[in-house]
Amino acid sequence: MSEAIDLPAQEVVEAAPDAGGLGGHPRGLTTLFFTELWERFSYYGMRAILVLYMVAPAAQGGLGFDTKRAASVYGTYTMSVYLTALPGGFVADRWLGARLAVLLGGIVIACGHFTMVFQSTNFLYAGMTLIAVGTGLLKPNISAMVGGLYGENDPRRDSGFSIFYMGINVGAVLAPLVCGYLAQGEGFKSFLASSGFDPAASWHWGFGAAGVGMTLGLIVFLLQRGRLRQAERRIERKGGEEAEERSRPLNADDWKRVGAIFIFFLFTMLFWAAYEQKGASLNLFALKLVRTEVFGLQFPSSWLQSLTPLYVIILAPLFSVLWVRMGDRQPSSPAKFTFGLLFIGLAYLLFMTPAAWLTAGGKVSPLWLVGLYFLEVVGEMCLSPVGLSTVTKLSPAKLVGIMMGVWFLASSFGSKLAGYLSGFFDAESPATLVRLYGGIAVGLLVATGVLAALIPVLRRLMGRVK
Numbered sequence: 361m362s363e364a365i366d367l368p369a370q371e372v373v374e375a376a377p378d379a380g381g382l383g384g385h386p387r388g389l390t391t392l393f394f395t396e397l398w399e400r401f402s403y404y405g406m407r408a409i410l411v412l413y414m415v416a417p418a419a420q421g422g423l424g425f426d427t428k429r430a431a432s433v434y435g436t437y438t439m440s441v442y443l444t445a446l447p448g449g450f451v452a453d454r455w456l457g458a459r460l461a462v463l464l465g466g467i468v469i470a471c472g473h474f475t476m477v478f479q480s481t482n483f484l485y486a487g488m489t490l491i492a493v494g495t496g497l498l499k500p501n502i503s504a505m506v507g508g509l510y511g512e513n514d515p516r517r518d519s520g521f522s523i524f525y526m527g528i529n530v531g532a533v534l535a536p537l538v539c540g541y542l543a544q545g546e547g548f549k550s551f552l553a554s555s556g557f558d559p560a561a562s563w564h565w566g567f568g569a570a571g572v573g574m575t576l577g578l579i580v581f582l583l584q585r586g587r588l589r590q591a592e593r594r595i596e597r598k599g600g601e602e603a604e605e606r607s608r609p610l611n612a613d614d615w616k617r618v619g620a621i622f623i624f625f626l627f628t629m630l631f632w633a634a635y636e637q638k639g640a641s642l643n644l645f646a647l648k649l650v651r652t653e654v655f656g657l658q659f660p661s662s663w664l665q666s667l668t669p670l671y672v673i674i675l676a677p678l679f680s681v682l683w684v685r686m687g688d689r690q691p692s693s694p695a696k697f698t699f700g701l702l703f704i705g706l707a708y709l710l711f712m713t714p715a716a717w718l719t720a721g722g723k724v725s726p727l728w729l730v731g732l733y734f735l736e737v738v739g740e741m742c743l744s745p746v747g748l749s750t751v752t753k754l755s756p757a758k759l760v761g762i763m764m765g766v767w768f769l770a771s772s773f774g775s776k777l778a779g780y781l782s783g784f785f786d787a788e789s790p791a792t793l794v795r796l797y798g799g800i801a802v803g804l805l806v807a808t809g810v811l812a813a814l815i816p817v818l819r820r821l822m823g824r825v826k
Contacts, residue, residue: 385520386509388587391580393527396502398577399466400531402473403441403495404669405539405570407639408662410434411782412647413543413563414484421560423481427644428783434640435779437488442772444496449504451497458501458508459588465497466578473571477564487567500768505588525676532669535573539566540662610756613823617754620821621763623814624694624747625770627701630807631743632774633781634704634800635736638668640782641796642712642729648787651723664729671737679741693750694818698811700743705804707735708797716793754822 414430416422425433452461472490475483506524510516542548543566549559610618646652646661653659683690691699715728751767781800786792 385516385523386587386590388509388584388590389506389520389523391584391587392502392506392509393524394580395462395466395577396524397527397531398573398580399469399495399498399502400528401535401538401573402469402570402577403491403535404532404665405535405573406473406476406491406567407438408536408540408643408665409543409563409566410437411640411643412662415644416563419560421479421558421563423484427785431640431779431782431785433488433779434782435776437492438636438639438775438779439772440488440492441495441499442768442775444492445500445768446496448496448498449500452501452504456497458505459585461497461501462505463578463581463585465494465499465501466574466581468494469498470494470571470574470578473567473574476567477571479561479564509590522676522680526673529669529672529676531573533666533673535570536662536665539569540660540665542566542569544660544662546658614756616821616823617756618763620818621751621754621766623818623821624697624750625766627697627807627811628743628747628767628770629774629777630804631701631704631739632771633777634708634804635740636775636778637782637800638665638733638736640779641785642732644782644785644787645715645793646726646729649719649723650726650729652726654726664726664733667730667733668737671734672740675737675741676745679745692815692819693746693822694811694815696742696746698808698815700739700741700746701804701808701811703735703739703742705801705808707732707739708801708804711735712797713794713801716797717790719787719793720790 411430411434412422414423414425414433415427416424418424448461448465452458456464468490472487472492472494474487475490476487477483503524506521510520543563545562548565549562552559552562552565643662643665646664650661650664652661652664711728711732715724715732718724718728747767751763754763781796784792784796
């Protein structure tokens, strides 16, 4: 007993892990789960209607942007959200700490969404800027806090991140349903008109709902912030321990693994350039060229944005079980990346290219997008979580943070490229749409072949890392 009393605070924490939460996890996991759920609700809710609001004519309450301008703004915004993760993590590490960074980030995000309640191009840009800055503070640090809930060898860690990942996607499923209905739903517009409000201003009710979502996440975080003290202390302690390791110079094997990361970076950027079409050109495709009805009942086109996170919720546990059961027989990380590119390339080849051609005869079935999004998520399951794991395994200890920043940069540049490609969308020209989506398909399938050819090279660069 006396030895336990004399142990340093660090060892006491590790000897008595918090298991008072759901399923024997730390209590702070529930706090972070719901905070992230509502933050993602706010992000995906706003994103689901952003391009639609920008291209809508003034008579319908929109800003009247042409497609190229709206797509460019969308690409710059989504790029900025990922870019700010780098300075956001640095500010937290150096000055604020993870808890305060998450709190301040959430406040700035909520202010950004509420700024967009007002009808003005200036308010739009100000709101997006605030959301990007706030997300840069919140996103990397809330993920770090999830890791900080567990000791280094805690067997609950992977399960905890899986639960946290589910929170992200639950929020992403709900967001387009709620914000999309408020922005586009004919029933809600009729309600506004009968209540004396301008139905053309329905877009701003959707943006406001996104702000309410972030506010709910902040309330959860503030009421239960005491559960997170131990996680922040563990993050700070780990940073101090890694400082010694950072003084070691990189050797030849380290540089080879860094080289492998940069090769993955290039192909990951291409993946996200196609994947992020759903918020821009595919969002416009759904609005203008898809029959948005089921059994004769109309639904807002933005509701189709909920399919992707719904598929993630369904497929993520299945892929997790698949990799575990395959054990040593599962494909290598480079092979999984190749499958990821292959599936999203096939998605555009088998679904979007023929759907684009069929628009010459009028609006097409929503099942084309249902199939597209399913194959996209199959590709995501092969590439996105595998990529995160691979980068952490390949990165030298002194460069883990920088290399994770590089991974986010792939998403950032891919999002900007997605906006550029979306600028070629033309609802009046099926031939242009075939060239757009067929070109994306061909580009992805060629990239798949190149990456497959590079697998032996990547394995040599990765060394013992699988």
